[in-house]
Each structure stands twice: as C-alpha cells, then as structure tokens.
Amino acid sequence: MPGTRPGMTEECVAVTESSTKDLEAYLHAHIPLSAAMQVAVVSASSDAVTLSAPLAPNINHRSTAFGGSISTLAILSAWSLVNLRIKTDGLNTRLVIQSNRVDYDAPIESDFTATATLADIAAWPGFLKLLARKGRARIVVQSIVRCGDIVGGRFEGEFVAFKL
Amino acid sequence: MPGTRPGMTEECVAVTESSTKDLEAYLHAHIPLSAAMQVAVVSASSDAVTLSAPLAPNINHRSTAFGGSISTLAILSAWSLVNLRIKTDGLNTRLVIQSNRVDYDAPIESDFTATATLADIAAWPGFLKLLARKGRARIVVQSIVRCGDIVGGRFEGEFVAFKL
Numbered sequence: 252m253p254g255t256r257p258g259m260t261e262e263c264v265a266v267t268e269s270s271t272k273d274l275e276a277y278l279h280a281h282i283p284l285s286a287a288m289q290v291a292v293v294s295a296s297s298d299a300v301t302l303s304a305p306l307a308p309n310i311n312h313r314s315t316a317f318g319g320s321i322s323t324l325a326i327l328s329a330w331s332l333v334n335l336r337i338k339t340d341g342l343n344t345r346l347v348i349q350s351n352r353v354d355y356d357a358p359i360e361s362d363f364t365a366t367a368t369l370a371d372i373a374a375w376p377g378f379l380k381l382l383a384r385k386g387r388a389r390i391v392v393q394s395i396v397r398c399g400d401i402v403g404g405r406f407e408g409e410f411v412a413f414k415l
Numbered sequence: 416m417p418g419t420r421p422g423m424t425e426e427c428v429a430v431t432e433s434s435t436k437d438l439e440a441y442l443h444a445h446i447p448l449s450a451a452m453q454v455a456v457v458s459a460s461s462d463a464v465t466l467s468a469p470l471a472p473n474i475n476h477r478s479t480a481f482g483g484s485i486s487t488l489a490i491l492s493a494w495s496l497v498n499l500r501i502k503t504d505g506l507n508t509r510l511v512i513q514s515n516r517v518d519y520d521a522p523i524e525s526d527f528t529a530t531a532t533l534a535d536i537a538a539w540p541g542f543l544k545l546l547a548r549k550g551r552a553r554i555v556v557q558s559i560v561r562c563g564d565i566v567g568g569r570f571e572g573e574f575v576a577f578k579l
Contacts, residue, residue, distance in 0.1 A: 281475065282476060282481050283473075284448075284487075287452075288451075308447050309448060312441075312446060318490050318511075319483070320487075322490070322517075345477065347519070348519050351486070352516045355513055358511075
C-alpha cells in the first residue's frame with residue numbers, strides 16, 4: 252500500500268508504541284505521583300527512556316518547574332530505563348534507588364523532559380553477571396532534564412537490583 | 416482561667432499555629448505537587464521545619480514510599496526552613512535550589528516526615544553578610560526523612576538566595 256512501511260518495520264513501530272503506552276499506564280497506576288505530575292512516556296528503548304511533564308502541575312511559586320518535580324521526573328526516567336533493560340533480559344528483580352544527586356542548572360519555564368541513559372553502558376554485562384551470581388547488583392544511571400534546548404537539570408542515581 | 420497558659424505563651428502558640436497553617440496554605444497554593452502529595456506542616460521554627468506526607472498518594476509499585484516523594488518532601492522542608500529564616504530576618508529574596516544529594520537508607524512503609532535543619536548553624540551570619548554585600552549567598556540544608564523511628568532517607572541540598 253502506498254504510504255505504509257514494510258511489514259517488519261510496522262510491527263516494530265507497533266511494539267514500541269505499545270511498550271510506551273504500557274509503561275505510561277504502569278507508572279500512573281502504581282506511582283500516583285506520576286499521574287499527578289501528568290508524566291507521559293515520549294520514548295522508551297534499551298538505550299534511553301525519555302519522559303515528559305507539563306509545567307502546570309509541576310510549577311513552583313516562581314512560575315518555573317519545581318525542583319521536586321525535576322528530581323522526580325529524572326528518577327522515574329532512570330528507574331524505567333533499568334526496569335526495561337532488566338525485563339528485556341528476561342529477569343525478575345526488585346529494583347530500588349539507593350542514592351542520587353541532582354544539579355539544577357537553569358530555571359525551567361515550560362514543559363520539560365528527562366532522558367535517562369546508563370552512565371557506563373559497558374557496565375551492564377558485569378551488572379547482569381553479579382545479579383546472577385550474588386543475587387544483587389548496582390548500576391548508575393544519568394538523566395538530563397531539558398526544556399527545549401536548555402538543560403535545566405542533571406541527575407545521577409545509583410540503583411540496586413535484587414533477584415527474585 | 417484554669418487550664419490556660421499565661422498570655423505570652425498563648426500568644427506564641429497562636430503565632431506558631433498561624434505560621435504553620437500559613438506555610439501549609441502557601442505550599443499547596445503555589446506548589447501544586449505539595450497538594451497532590453498531601454503535604455502537611457507538622458512544625459516550623461527557625462531551628463527546624465518538619466513536614467509530613469501520608470503514604471497513599473506517595474506510594475510506589477512495591478507499596479513503599481516512592482523515592483521521588485521522599486526527595487520532594489525533603490526539598491520542601493529545606494526550602495521552607497531557609498525561607499522562614501530569611502523572612503524572620505526581614506529580607507526579601509528569591510531562593511532557589513542549586514543541587515542536592517539524597518540517600519535512600521531504608522524502605523518507608525507508612526506515613527513519613529522530613530525534618531530540615533541547617534547543616535551548619537554557624538554559617539548563617541556569614542550567609543546574611545554575603546547576601547547583603549554581594550546580593551547573593553549560598554547555604555546548605557540537611558533533611559532527615561523518617562517513618563516512625565526509622566530513618567528512610569537523608570537529604571543534603573545547597574540553596575542560593577538572591578537579594579531582591
């Protein structure tokens with residue numbers, strides 16, 4: 252058919268869209284703060300997860316994005332990335348945040364996104380090996396919070412997975 | 416009257432209760448996330464600010480308090496403390512968070528509080544002096560997140576005040 256892509260690509264797109272909607276529904280159902288913040292999933296893959304949030308429910312007394320909302324969107328993006336990678340590898344774990352640091356670089360004056368990636372992609376095989384051997388492993392995730400081209404915040408968080 | 420306290424004490428109590436309610440109303444009106452989290456002001460003085468949040472709106476997929484909510488309650492308590500101290504000193508500033516670190520020490524399984532204090536009480540006079548001289552100064556605040564006797568999280572954040 253004119254205008255459509257080859258079957259395989261279409262299927263991939265469909266799977267991706269379904270995963271994105273699944274993740275959004277999961278977050279809203281199980282973490283009510285994500286629903287209050289109106290968090291949406293922009294994209295989700297093993298390489299990166301991008302979440303978005305509108306300014307209105309996340310505003311502060313200065314009409315910019317509230318630091319708590321910036322932190323929270325970054326945490327959600329980072330948790331979602333590790334969770335997605337673990338599920339892709341067919342593992343069943345409990346995943347918890349151990350610590351995080353956030354730098355608030357610039358005021359955010361409109362809707363914003365958080366894009367999470369592994370701090371060191373090369374650490375993943377070792378993380379999986381340790382998880383299998385010790386039943387527990389640690390991984391560091393970064394997330395960049397942007398408003399258009401402006402970097403409003405930089406997050407780095409350490410997550411621990413426990414094999415179930 | 417029997418059972419009442421001396422006038423001065425009563426006045427102090429009244430002022431404190433009014434400030435507490437004022438702070439709560441201010442947070443809910445200007446930072447909608449604090450209303451979604453059902454944040455309440457337990458106590459607020461120049462020494463310490465304690466905020467509370469119920470578990471239900473702040474729960475995660477594991478039925479414990481969500482890391483984003485723990486971070487956010489700590490940020491709100493720390494901001495409130497510095498804001499209250501600045502107002503007590505009769506200053507007019509814009510107060511922003513510059514960075515923070517949070518350690519999530521233990522899962523929180525019920526309603527929780529965040530108690531903010533200055534990291535170094537002796538730094539306050541220097542902070543005020545710099546604010547007056549340079550129009551800008553930095554102060555570090557700690558906040559301990561507790562669920563009953565359990566310390567669930569430890570927060571340290573750097574705030575910058577700009578003289579208006």
